[in-house]
Amino acid sequence: MLKPPEHQVAGHRAQDGQLGPLVDGCGIFYKPLQGDGRGDAEVAFYTSFFSHPAVPPHILSFFPGFHGTLVLPASDASGPRPHLALDDLLAGLRSPSLIDLKIGGRTWPPDCPEDYFQKCIVKDRESTSVALGFRVSGVQIQDPAGADAFWRPSRAAVKRYMVEDVRRVLRQFVSANPPSPDQKPDCALASAVYGGPDGVLAQLMELKAWFEEQTLFHFYSASVLLVYEKDAAVAAAGQQPVKSSGVRVKLVDFAHVMEGQGVIDHNFLGGLCSLIKFMSDVLNDPEAGALESIKV
Amino acid sequence: MLKPPEHQVAGHRAQDGQLGPLVDGCGIFYKPLQGDGRGDAEVAFYTSFFSHPAVPPHILSFFPGFHGTLVLPASDASGPRPHLALDDLLAGLRSPSLIDLKIGGRTWPPDCPEDYFQKCIVKDRESTSVALGFRVSGVQIQDPAGADAFWRPSRAAVKRYMVEDVRRVLRQFVSANPPSPDQKPDCALASAVYGGPDGVLAQLMELKAWFEEQTLFHFYSASVLLVYEKDAAVAAAGQQPVKSSGVRVKLVDFAHVMEGQGVIDHNFLGGLCSLIKFMSDVLNDPEAGALESIKV
Incomplete structure (x- = not known):
């Protein structure tokens, strides 16, 4: 029986008679x-x-x-x-926390039509793409209140994310406490999700090594999708050394992939390095983080 | 006695009553x-x-x-x-070969005025900046004909460089044979200039490691300047293992540096990685290279 996916944070949605996956x-x-x-x-x-x-x-x-x-x-x-x-990247997961990060300071390929360029450059400049080399396209985080409760900021809110919002949501994504204007994200799950030999950072470093070499494809407007389940991460966080929390790191959305023609994808690589630095900062300093409330 | 520099390949020139260095x-x-x-x-x-x-x-x-x-x-x-x-980065050199490479797929900072953005984006798209993450701003290569003879393409020619021209000029830069429509650059000096423990690549890798971490400054429209003397490189190329050829790798032009505000300079880093890949390709495959003539 085909049905719309339960957990979708970006892209077109198959609901209310709309076309979607x-x-x-x-x-x-x-x-x-x-x-x-x-x-x-x-x-x-x-x-x-x-x-x-x-x-x-x-x-x-x-x-x-x-x-x-x-x-x-x-x-x-x-x-x-x-x-x-x-x-289905969420298959087998009951309560996935997930974040969709569109990678690249530039979402338009070199030889694109003028109207596509104009549309993309406005979004790139209004979002954090230009400043950070990536932007958040969607996020949902399981709420401590229960397995079926999620914190899911509206798309309009995510669109307004500035640099500090991105920094905070990447901390909130690996926190056990719920988003709140009065509390810093506790980053309790940072080592279990971002760290460790199978964690997000280790996987992104593998991708980075490939992007430093590969000249086959240029990925415009593609996303890194990060997925994990809080229960598994909480269990992993209790262990020394931290065991795998089953985090999934995937690339998605390839409607704007171009041939690399012997040149590396410096745009995707730069954004990936920027994301890696943000996550390293969370791991290296889980106590930090501003107190400003997050846009919901 | 102050005088205009003898070897200047980019920027305003102090000649014919113009303002210059x-x-x-x-x-x-x-x-x-x-x-x-x-x-x-x-x-x-x-x-x-x-x-x-x-x-x-x-x-x-x-x-x-x-x-x-x-x-x-x-x-x-x-x-x-x-x-x-x-x-004076050329002090003490009699016949420097040099190339000025403006780094970054984007030469405009995030919050720049609209007219500056419009000016830069046109140049970025018309040059190889967008496609490669860097562009050639100027080049001079000592000619085998003599110490005071140089091959120096016109600024108009350099402005028209497309991806394959850049690939070729980075090969020509480390070749002993002169640029010619009938001959491939021989890349005879590639190991002496790009390779080795003090060569261009090793130095760019050091810079890259810093750019992966540093969030102090963002460099828009800055250049990497590469300088070496052919005599020293030819001497170095004759040695096993290759000794230092005295290559100089410097960053120049900082009129558009911004504060990093805790974010890495993904734009500069991406371009730097792209340049590194081009140079690695020259080192790994000195026999390759297209036969098309270079724009002069």
């Missing part, structure tokens, strides 16, 4: 192909990427598995439509 | 303060940078030594004018 509950995520060429571009990327002999196996695992395309009834009741069949 | 022949380079605030900004940067307790000593050496400001008769005969007194 569907999941089958058995591990597959169906993303409708957008008709303006973006859908075809994304199919072309997945096909090329997973068959490329120069992509090392440990890098493939950062990408959702690709299972071809499938014509399915669209979620907006507009009839049959081709969908990308991808791994 | 002067050298005293004793190791000091005098750069006139521009009146539009850029001059003051550059003085403020040098003052802050060289007195900053968090800048490590090995990083200071990548910057021209700063000796304060001095009022001197301007080269355009407009009368006395304050000048920055800096180390």
Whole structure:
């Protein structure tokens, strides 16, 4: 039985008769192909990427598995439509905390049409993309109140995030206490989620090493998606040394991937390095953090 | 006796009654303060940078030594004018080969005025800045014909450099044969200049390590200047292992440096990584390189 995913923080949503992705509950995520060429571009990327002999196996695992395309009834009741069949990155998780980070100070490729450039540059300058090299596209954090309770700032609020909001949400993301205007995020889960041999930082460093070398693809407007379950992280945080908390680090959204033509993706790499520095700061100084309230 | 520098490949020139820098022949380079605030900004940067307790000593050496400001008769005969007194980076060199590389896919800071943004973004898109994360601002290469003979493409030609031109000029820069439409750059001096423990790559890797951490300054529109003398490089290239060829790697032009505010300079870092990859490619595959002629 296909239905809209329960936990979706960015992108179009399949609700209220809108076009959006569907999941089958058995591990597959169906993303409708957008008709303006973006859908075809994304199919072309997945096909090329997973068959490329120069992509090392440990890098493939950062990408959702690709299972071809499938014509399915669209979620907006507009009839049959081709969908990308991808791994459901949240499969098996009951209460995932997740954050979607769009990487790159620039979301437009070098040779894009003028109207696309104009649209992107405004968003890049109004968001933290230009200043930070990345921006938050969406976030949900399991609330201590219960497994089915989540803190989920509105999209409008996330759009208004400035540098300090991003800093704070990256701390809140690994905290056990709920977001509050009166309390600093406690960063109690920082070592369990960001740290450790399988944590977010270690995985991002692997990605970084690849981006320092690879000249195959340039990723514009793609995201790093970070996912973990608080229960597992709390259990891991109680252990010495910290065991794996089952954190998932994935790249998503490839409608604007270009050929690298022998040049590294300096735009994505720079943003990735900036994100890595933010997370290192949380790990190295979990006590820090401003007291200003977070936009909700 | 103050006079215009002999070897200047970028920036305003003190010739034909124009305003430009002067050298005293004793190791000091005098750069006139521009009146539009850029001059003051550059003085403020040098003052802050060289007195900053968090800048490590090995990083200071990548910057021209700063000796304060001095009022001197301007080269355009407009009368006395304050000048920055800096180390002359070419002091002691008779026939320097040099290349000026403006680093960053973006030359405008986040909060710049709209007209400055518009001016910069056009240049960034028309040059290789957007595609490569850096662009060539100027180059001169000593010609095999003699110590005082140089190959120096016109500024208009350098402005038209596309990705393949940049790739080729970075190969030509470390070649013993002269630029020619019929011959590939031989890259005979690649290991002596780009390689080795004191070569360009090793020095750029040191800079990169600092840029991965430092959140003090963001460098917009600054350049990496690479300088070496062919005689020394040829001598070094004949040795096994390759000895130092006295290559100089310096950062220059700080009229658009901003405070980092706790964020790394992802824009400069990305461009630096891109440059590093280009140079690694020259070192790893000196036989490669297209045959197309270089724009002169």
